[in-house]
Amino acid sequence: MRDFADRLKRLLVGRPVPSQALGETLLPKRIALPVFASDALSSVGYAPDEVLVTLAVAGLAATALSPWIALAVVGVLVVVVASYRQTVHAYPSGGGDYEVVSTNLGSHAGLLVASALLVDYVLTVAVSVSSGTSYLAAAVPSVAPYKVQVAVGVVTLLAVLNLRGSRESGGAFAVPTYLYMAAIGAMVVAGLLQELTGHLGRAESAGFDIVAQPGWDQGLAGLAGAFLILRAFSSGCAALTGVEAISNGVPSFQRPKSRNAATTLLLLGSIAALMLLSIIHLAGATGVHMVENPATGLTSNGQPLGASYHQDPVIGQIAATVFSGFKPMFYLVTAVTGLILVLAANTAFNGFPVLASVLGRDEFLPRQLSQRGDRLAYSNGIIVLWLGAVAFIVGFQADTNSLIQLYIVGVFISFTLSQVGMVRHWTRELATVTDARSRSRMRRSRVINAVGVAGTGLVLVIVLVTKLTRGAWVTLTIMGFLYLVMNRIRRHYQRVAEEVAVADLHDSRVLPAHVHAIVLASRLHQPTLRALTYAQSTHPTSIEAV
Incomplete structure (x- = not known):
């Protein structure tokens, strides 16, 4: 039986890799980009939908603000990317937000951030895979009754690929991620050229009217209108999820680790910003109309469309319009967009094990999580993440709408506290550095982080207010539970250390009793x-x- 289990393990995971080959498993930038960027780039895929759906509550005129909201989101993205580029240089060990906050704000704040990130990584896998499975169920209706089983199977496949090592998993996901970027890029370029030449068509939904929800007949007026704009802004900030993964994965990069991680982060931020602005612009240019409930929120000649109408996502509607005369490109764009949602989960399979290994090293989690497996991956962390994601998928029946309410909260808790920690870091450094050039650079960095605190802190408040009763309380409860458990684990290790400590070094000979x-x-x-x-x-x- 043991021989059979060992053969099965070797078949799935592969042969053991010697520890001295660790450098061969490190990621070059061309592989690190798809490994760590798929989460953030997939978020850009559905962030425009969230912005348009939120604004549509107040009617068609309100959706005209979507480009300005996209610009505000990109502004926050620029600040966050700039902040994390400094983080990967100042804290390259892979602790990311946890290390920044623990060092500058204390262990209690660090544990809060660690709890938020661990939960958010698990939710990233559950949300991404469930969303990708929904695309499959929509294309192949016969899959719908087995949606949960398919989602669990996809998560299991991702776990096995990552157990084989980061280089192998990165190679497996590089082609689809680059194909997604190329397909979206081709769609954007073709759409902009058609717009410039006057040949850009109108989306199918452009012919429908948006019905404002009750109480919003006056549009975006008063405090309620301002609050709705903030809600749309916070929904658009979903595009920022996944940016922090690179700061937790610096040890996975080839040397020079910090420089390569910072370069990859800059590439990720630039691509995400261009994609978000381009998609929002083309959505307005083609007249895409998105509402939360299309059966009653959209009308044609004054009549509701009814339950038979299927509302395609923003990217799908733009692709159908831009490539109306070349259907293969339309199918390619929609297919790779659905695929990238599944592959987005791979970012968590790289970030969660590294963070768990740092927490295990610091004795806040079992030490086994800090040890590498046969393939030099953090196998125990991968398995824990797999179990957590499967639990969420089964518990919520792979329902993306339910899972998405639990999402984002942890990200912005870590964003905000991390940037508060970086402000304190630069303040402490300024007290000891005398070089004028270095002090100027540090002051500039502190200003960037201070702006980041204000931006992400505002988004965090809005997210908590708008999502607390819709499911965010579940996330906060799990975070609190993890916080307590990690404190108990730490106290256990401290108690054991005290019990086995040598009281007197001059009388350290201890003879066995029997x-x-x-x-x-x-x-x-x-x-x-x-x-x-x-x-x-x-x-x-x-x-x-x-």
């Missing part, structure tokens, strides 16, 4: 007698010949 000696003897002869004599010289409590 010694049972065993002498192996085939028969009684001189060698046996010598062995018995040697055993007796150790003054055993008992002696036995076998």
Whole structure:
């Protein structure tokens, strides 16, 4: 049975890799980008939908603000990317937000951030895979009854690929991620060229009217209108999820680790910003209309469309309009967009194990999580993440709408506290550095982080207010539970350390209380007698010949 289990493990995971080959498993920038960017880039795929759906509550005129909201989101993205580029240089060990906050704000705040990130990584896998499975169920209706089983199977496949090592998993996901970026890029370029030449068509939903929800007949007026704009802004900030993963994955980069991580982060931020602005612009140019409930929120000639109408996502509607004369490109864009949602979960499979290993090293989680497996991946962390994601998928029946309410909260808790920690870091450094050029750079960095605190802190407040009763309380409850458990684990390790500590180094000889000696003897002869004599010289409590 044991031989069978070992053969199965080798078939799935592969042969063990010697520890001295660790450098060969490190990621170059071309592989690190798809490994760590898929989460953030997939978020850009559905962030425009969230912005348009939120604004549509107040009617069609309100959706005209979507480009300005996209610009505000990009502004926050720029600040966050700039902040994390400094983080990967100042704290390259892979602790990311946890290390920044623990060092500058104390262990209690660090544990709060760690709890938020651990929960958010698990939710990233659950949300991304459930959303990707929904695309599959929409395309192949016969899959719908088995949606949960398919989602669990996808998560299991991702776990197995990551157990084989980060280089192998990165190579497996590089092609689809680059294909997604190329397909969206081709759609954007083609759409902009058609707009410039006057040949850009109108989306199918452009012919429908948006019905404002009750109480919003006056549009975005008063405090309620301002609050709705903030809600749309916070929904658009979903595009920022996944940016922090690179700061937690610096140890996975090839040397020079910090420089390569910072470069990859800059590439990620630039691509995400361009994609978000381009998609929002083309959505307005093609007249895409999105509402929360299309059956009643959209009308044609004054009549509701009814339950038979299926509302395609923003990217799908833009692709159908831009490539109306070339259907293969439309299918390619929609297919790779659905695929990238599934692959987004791979970012968590790289970030969660590294963070868990740092917490295990600091004795806030079991030490086994800090150890690498046969393939030099943090196998125990991968397995824990797999179990957590499967629990959420099964518990919420792979319902993306329910899971998304639990999402984002942890990200902005870590964003805000991390940037508060960086402000304190630069303040402390300024007190000791005398070089004028260095002080100027540090002051500039502190200003960037201070702006980041204000921006992400505002988003955090809005997210908590708008999502607390819709499911965010579940996330906060799990975070609190993890916080308490990690504190208990830390106290356990401290108590064990005190019990085994040497009280007096001058009297450190500790003799065993009982010694049972065993002498192996085939028969009684001189060698046996010598062995018995040697055993007796150790003054055993008992002696036995076998």
